[in-house]
Amino acid sequence: MSKSEEQESSKIWGAFSLVSALLAATVARKGLNASWKAATGKEPPANPADPDVAMREALLWAAVSGTLIAVVRMLATRRAADYYARSTGKLPPGLRADA
Template structure:
């Protein structure tokens, strides 16, 4: 039974995190285009990309995507806890 709830949580948290990351990437890309007037760097490691642009893109996109994933996982954990009456298996405090 605990194994089933662990699998449900794993799938639920993965789906919510991936969806949040996809939405965040679209938002970051749209904002980058609106702000700079050009496409974000496809590969920030490419030496032809200006260093300031590569660093800015990596910092902004990485931070916002990670933040969106974390917030989505927290929201999913709250939903799971309300539905089952307990925290997800990997978030329960050690006894």
């Protein structure tokens, strides 16, 4: 593969992985907000750093939302990489196994 083809492939993969991760994070955030409201009866904290938000609530929200969104984004990126690999016959740039 020529350098320009590899750069083009890298750009395509970058855009594809970014869009899939952002969509997954958006869906996860909506589900998380609804789950939080169902479990606590309150809206999730808009800004956990706000001193008016109870420390326990801020810590719990930060831990749960951060973990869930990171996991969902990782899963979305893995699915995107799998699709990319099936479409092109090779792993995306940056995910190729070390020799």
